[in-house]
Amino acid sequence: MNDQLPNIAAVDLFCGVGGLTHGLVRSGIDVRAGVDLDPHCKYPFEANNKAPFIERDVNDLTSSELEPYLNSGKYSLLAGCAPCQPFSTYSQGGRSKKRGLDWQLVLKFGALVSDLQPDLVTMENVAQLAGHDVFADFLKHLDGYSINWSVVDCTKIGVPQSRKRLVLMASKLGSAGLTLESQFTPSVRTVRQEISKLPPISAGEQHEKDPLHIAPSLSDMNMRRMKASKPGGTWRDWSPELIAACHRKTTGATYPSVYGRMEWDAPSPTITTQCFGFGNGRFGHPTQDRAISLREAAMLQTFPRGYKFLPKGDRVLFNRLGRLIGNAVPVRLGEAIGTALTQHVRSVESGDSTEHSGVLF
Structure with missing residues (x-):
């Protein structure tokens, strides 16, 4: 297999202070922009990541605004963690500004996927989302994609914190290597x-x-x-x-x-x-x-x-x-997702046609 990392250009929706972005960058993915409506995220996002911060409500975004960023690499990735206040134990605080029900943001994310048709998609969210109709509606926007998702125990991938999150990865390239299992660590970090x-x-x-x-x-x-x-x-x-x-x-x-x-x-x-x-x-x-x-x-x-x-x-x-x-995505979780996606693309490029089930683990 070629050791060179694939050229993946990404946009991080609901980027916050850059936890997911920083992890993706560590894995070798080129994050071209982050989007969030909270102005207090701009400094930490840009000071630690070589990408511009776009202060916008994702509800107001159009696919044409994101296309130039996603089209700058051989492969494209649309990533994000849509706030889901109705499903979470904890309040999302200031992110409720200018919004009705937060689950609409999940559907907006899905609509952008439908319009842009990126090669790769990843969504990180609260574990409770999986039991709600809005998640099934989001999956409908992924028609034509190979999909893997599961509720992830973050301690298994080196996060020193009891945290369970829903992680979805989807690809138009196939299902070869589309799994987080390779990111499991042998011991729990303390x-x-x-x-x-x-x-x-x-x-x-x-x-x-x-x-x-x-x-x-x-x-x-x-x-x-x-x-x-x-x-x-x-x-x-x-x-x-x-x-x-x-x-x-x-x-x-x-x-x-x-x-x-x-x-x-x-x-x-x-x-x-x-x-x-x-x-x-x-x-x-x-x-x-x-x-x-x-x-x-x-x-x-x-x-x-x-x-x-x-x-x-x-x-x-x-x-x-x-x-x-x-509210941030743990950086290590972002890195694990990014590494899994880069390994998936390399598997596809090398001709590995191994199929995997629709659940990560």
Whole structure:
């Protein structure tokens, strides 16, 4: 097989801060543009990826606007993660601007595929999407494509985080090699492996050399709760005077995974838009008395340690950056998808006609 990577030109719809794009670029795919309506995504997307950011609502895009980007390579790829607020446990925050029901964006994505007929398509989304009619409607736009999709446990591909996502790959070239199985890793990556080398900071402190390595301050009560928390434990481990009134109620007893610490030698919980808050999940640092920093959250999303999220001198706003980081596609997942697609194209080019089932794994 030819070792040279195929020339694939891609556009990343709903690109956010560039998690999927950065992963695709790492795999050797030439991302020509990213599209998102959130202006706060422009700096991180362009500062870390050699591609322009197009600030647009995808609902307003036309296929003719995207054609020049997709036609710049031998093969074309339309990629994206359409926000699906109705199906997700967590809010998509500011992305609801100017939109009705978010599932319409999935259908818009499908309509662009129908119009543009790219060689390759990939969609990453919440796992719950698979059980809704809109997913079946999206698949109708892929007539003529070989399709593989599954709900992916991201720990299997090297993401140090318990995160399950629907991943779809489709190709007009055939089905040879169209699978993520080659991206499985023999061992699970842990919190310790990802963030333990960062310098220690205290609650409310910002590291002088990395503005993103910052953790919010804690109230006196929450500091007491933090010190009483065990890695992997719950608030049920606390003495009674520390337990919040809402958790003493019958309805609150079913939420044990808040006010908890991560474990060093296990993956983190799902990084959400509120991952910087000790009370929002098991987001306490394993050993330091604070919630994880924004930099640690980004690294658990497999962004490189030096990934730039803010222009120099800009103020760090936890809610904004937490939303951008929590909504991102993990970079490693993007890289796994991109590598699978490049291997697929190379299989096709080499004449491998092996057929695969319609489910990844």
